[in-house]
Amino acid sequence: MIKISPSEKQFLIDGIKQNMRTDGRSRLDYRAFTVETGLVAQTNGSARVKLANNTDVLVGVKVEIGDPDPDFPDQGRLEVRVECSPSASPEFEGRGAEEMNAILSAMLRNMLQNARTVDWASLCISPGKQCWIVYVDCLVLDSAGNLFDALSIATKSALFNTKVPKIEVMETSSGQTEIEVSDDPSDFTRLSTASIPISVTLAKVGSRYIVDPTIEEELCMESRVTIAINSKGNICSIQKGGVSSGINPSEFNKMLQHARKIGLVLLKELDALLDKEENNDTSTKIGFAR
Amino acid sequence: MKLEASADVIRKLHPLEFYKRFLPEGIRPDGRNLNKPRVTVISAGSLTTAEGSALVKLGSTSAICGIKAEVTIPADTEPQCGKLVLSVELPPLCSPNIQRWTDSVEQNSSLEVQIEDILLKTNVLNLEALCIKDSSAVWVLYVDVYILEHDGNCFDAALLSVLTALTNVKLPEVEVNEEQIVSIVEGGSTQSLELNHYPIPLSFCILDDKLLVDPTSEEEELSSTCFTIVYNNRGELCSLYKPGGKHINDDILEECKQTTLNRTEHIVKLMKQANEAKK
Amino acid sequence: MYAPQIKSVRPLQQSDKPSKFIGDDGKRIDGRSLDEFRSVFMRTGMVKQAKGSAYIELNNTKVICSAYGPRQTNNEFSDKGMLNCDFKIASFASKQRRKKTRDEDKEFSIYMRDALEISVNLDKFPKSVVDVYALVLEDDGSALAAAIMCGSLALADAGIELYDLVGACSAIKVDSHIVIDPSSTEQKYGVGAITCAHMSNLNEITQLTEAGDVEYSTMVEFVNMCVDGCRKMSDKMRQTLATEHLK
Numbered sequence: 117m118i119k120i121s122p123s124e125k126q127f128l129i130d131g132i133k134q135n136m137r138t139d140g141r142s143r144l145d146y147r148a149f150t151v152e153t154g155l156v157a158q159t160n161g162s163a164r165v166k167l168a169n170n171t172d173v174l175v176g177v178k179v180e181i182g183d184p185d186p187d188f189p190d191q192g193r194l195e196v197r198v199e200c201s202p203s204a205s206p207e208f209e210g211r212g213a214e215e216m217n218a219i220l221s222a223m224l225r226n227m228l229q230n231a232r233t234v235d236w237a238s239l240c241i242s243p244g245k246q247c248w249i250v251y252v253d254c255l256v257l258d259s260a261g262n263l264f265d266a267l268s269i270a271t272k273s274a275l276f277n278t279k280v281p282k283i284e285v286m287e288t289s290s291g292q293t294e295i296e297v298s299d300d301p302s303d304f305t306r307l308s309t310a311s312i313p314i315s316v317t318l319a320k321v322g323s324r325y326i327v328d329p330t331i332e333e334e335l336c337m338e339s340r341v342t343i344a345i346n347s348k349g350n351i352c353s354i355q356k357g358g359v360s361s362g363i364n365p366s367e368f369n370k371m372l373q374h375a376r377k378i379g380l381v382l383l384k385e386l387d388a389l390l391d392k393e394e395n396n397d398t399s400t401k402i403g404f405a406r
Numbered sequence: 407m408k409l410e411a412s413a414d415v416i417r418k419l420h421p422l423e424f425y426k427r428f429l430p431e432g433i434r435p436d437g438r439n440l441n442k443p444r445v446t447v448i449s450a451g452s453l454t455t456a457e458g459s460a461l462v463k464l465g466s467t468s469a470i471c472g473i474k475a476e477v478t479i480p481a482d483t484e485p486q487c488g489k490l491v492l493s494v495e496l497p498p499l500c501s502p503n504i505q506r507w508t509d510s511v512e513q514n515s516s517l518e519v520q521i522e523d524i525l526l527k528t529n530v531l532n533l534e535a536l537c538i539k540d541s542s543a544v545w546v547l548y549v550d551v552y553i554l555e556h557d558g559n560c561f562d563a564a565l566l567s568v569l570t571a572l573t574n575v576k577l578p579e580v581e582v583n584e585e586q587i588v589s590i591v592e593g594g595s596t597q598s599l600e601l602n603h604y605p606i607p608l609s610f611c612i613l614d615d616k617l618l619v620d621p622t623s624e625e626e627e628l629s630s631t632c633f634t635i636v637y638n639n640r641g642e643l644c645s646l647y648k649p650g651g652k653h654i655n656d657d658i659l660e661e662c663k664q665t666t667l668n669r670t671e672h673i674v675k676l677m678k679q680a681n682e683a684k685k
Numbered sequence: 686m687y688a689p690q691i692k693s694v695r696p697l698q699q700s701d702k703p704s705k706f707i708g709d710d711g712k713r714i715d716g717r718s719l720d721e722f723r724s725v726f727m728r729t730g731m732v733k734q735a736k737g738s739a740y741i742e743l744n745n746t747k748v749i750c751s752a753y754g755p756r757q758t759n760n761e762f763s764d765k766g767m768l769n770c771d772f773k774i775a776s777f778a779s780k781q782r783r784k785k786t787r788d789e790d791k792e793f794s795i796y797m798r799d800a801l802e803i804s805v806n807l808d809k810f811p812k813s814v815v816d817v818y819a820l821v822l823e824d825d826g827s828a829l830a831a832a833i834m835c836g837s838l839a840l841a842d843a844g845i846e847l848y849d850l851v852g853a854c855s856a857i858k859v860d861s862h863i864v865i866d867p868s869s870t871e872q873k874y875g876v877g878a879i880t881c882a883h884m885s886n887l888n889e890i891t892q893l894t895e896a897g898d899v900e901y902s903t904m905v906e907f908v909n910m911c912v913d914g915c916r917k918m919s920d921k922m923r924q925t926l927a928t929e930h931l932k
Binding site for chain 3: 232363372
Binding site for chain 3: 453454456459466472499500501550
């Protein structure tokens with residue numbers, strides 16, 4: 117576990133009180149981030165996001181044909197798995213990563229499936245029998261705080277990058293259905309990712325709250341609220357964490373407003389980046405050398 | 407400082423000594439005679455999501471059993487037989503000695519084996535009755551028992567809850583169409599399961615050379631041996647389980663058999679009442 | 686070889702989606718008004734072996750909870766106590782049989798701990814742990830909220846020092862109306878499932894989770910309705926504790 121001394125903590129808290137954080141940001145400033153897509157050849161879509169060159173996450177998306185959820189037979193299925201690599205932080209050694217993996221994947225699941233921001237009905241192939249299963253596998257390579265937002269941005273980018281092969285459903289003479297997957301790699305459809313949200317994490321430190329906390333700031337925070345915003349400005353999921361303080365309902369409303377404002381700006385930025393990535397010639401990718 | 411200790415303190419520090427003050431008087435700390443089982447309460451059908459359910463309490467030991475029915479393909483070797491999948495769980499909430507779900511794995515599987523042996527080997531249930539269509543569709547019953555409080559003798563509570571839940575099962579009427587798809591007949595009748603007999607258990611333990619009926623968890627821990635006898639309502643011996651511990655002689659065994667036999671009628675009556683109360 | 690194709694009988698139950706969640710009279714399917722709870726039943730002291738325990742019924746949603754401790758931990762020294770929560774849904778608790786281990790249980794265990802830990806005076810039991818175990822016997826919606834309240838009651842029953850009781854409440858949007866304490870059908874087809882835990886005396890939200898695409902204004906309304914609901918529930922919890930312990 118990373119630990120900071122009480123005086124270091126006080127320094128951070130006092131700085132936040134005066135709207136000056138240790139890395140020069142004000143309370144509601146977001147760090148710069150970079151996005152690269154299509155890095156992992158074996159996946160249907162992938163993306164790597166870096167927040168201020170330190171928080172580093174990689175998301176791979178695979179699509180497979182499988183059985184639908186019996187509760188929702190006419191929809192596709194989502195499987196999210198987050199793995200915090202022990203190399204990212206000593207905190208993630210052994211069983212330490214388990215809880216973090218669970219809350220991170222819960223947040224992504226809530227944002228994508230439970231919030232129904234992806235058109236899951238379009239991923240149904242044959243109701244009750246066959247559907248597309250979307251596997252979202254996330255790997256945290258390095259952690260410098262705010263894994264929540266980094267993962268949400270990377271997931272949206274990876275899904276944006278995802279190519280679903282075209283298929284043809286045929287009925288055989290015996291009444292059985294058969295599925296033929298097109299073997300032409302350029303024959304694919306895209307997922308509709310326009311309404312997929314990204315999350316904005318606010319951390320309450322002392323009596324103030326800050327956006328996009330660094331790892332040191334995460335150690336001082338009393339509670340965390342991760343709010344997912346989509347391009348319509350709607351709120352798609354909320355997850356509160358942290359166990360040392362509650363939040364007053366009126367303060368909570370203010371946090372919602374701020375998160376919404378910041379989220380919309382970030383989304384615009386991300387859309388521009390993704391468009392650029394998409395139009396770039398793939399051969400110019402630098403990938404992990406960057 | 408006063409050196410007087412209250413009864414509770416003695417009970418914690420010298421539990422065996424504490425019991426030795428009671429047992430020769432023919433009475434137990436909870437007020438029961440040595441040969442008296444705890445008050446048994448049986449209720450059925452309290453869970454609406456399960457096809458059959460039952461809650462059994464032996465004093466404060468309580469077990470809840472829920473049965474879910476699903477349709478499956480029968481095994482090739484037994485094309486007409488339905489399936490029964492049993493699981494028993496001692497969740498951490500039931501006892502201070504279990505802190506994690508994994509702590510009770512051994513106890514769970516030993517209870518599962520005992521109950522499954524009695525249900526299937528003494529033919530309590532005709533698995534053929536669970537057949538929907540020969541070699542293509544049968545019912546599978548998932549019988550899940552959770553011990554909600556473990557104050558000794560959870561085997562008796564678990565077995566009784568399984569039996570009561572089985573008698574409480576209502577299977578919907580189903581039909582199989584040409585495409586081999588099974589569907590529920592809307593507005594159809596429901597079918598209950600017939601049990602061939604009711605194996606009623608009673609557990610005993612020997613503590614300080616005294617025979618105690620229906621032990622609590624404290625008595626189980628202090629005892630030199632525990633054993634269980636199961637008789638059915640036709641007066642036939644179904645199971646006798648004594649996993650190690652101190653030897654017992656025939657006289658004691660005979661006495662226990664008689665006690666168990668005498669109890670069967672009362673318990674079967676309770677079970678029937680529980681099921682009728684729900685109707 | 687000819688393999689018979691058997692489908693589970695379950696898909697037929699898909700027809701459980703009602704055409705209308707809110708009737709013309711403004712009432713829900715089960716006859717409740719929009720901000721009405723189901724009949725609530727609370728009790729403490731169900732599990733005698735435990736230090737404290739509680740049982741809650743929100744009509745068909747049934748949760749049992751017990752608290753043990755403070756007991757010693759093997760973790761490294763800490764001058765504050767720890768709260769450990771375990772949330773589990775019984776395999777027979779819902780219409781569809783559940784698998785034994787699911788991601789959801791772990792997720793909800795964390796939510797439950799976050800909701801309750803703020804209310805516990807952890808300074809009172811250094812280097813030890815209090816365990817709270819919740820088992821959902823039947824899930825007809827709002828199981829997490831019920832488990833949080835049940836856990837709070839169990840902690841109180843165990844005599845663990847608390848700053849406040851934690852009330853909890855779920856809400857969801859169906860047919861463009863917000864309803865609180867949703868049933869499992871409402872929960873399955875509604876949008877924006879929110880669960881909120883709140884300490885009424887301190888007026889602090891201890892835990893809040895939401896999933897579903899809703900407008901900002903709806904979210905504000907969600908939070909307000911949930912906080913109101915939590916207040917009602919914590920009053921009920923206080924009454925329960927008072928009557929059970931003054932018996």
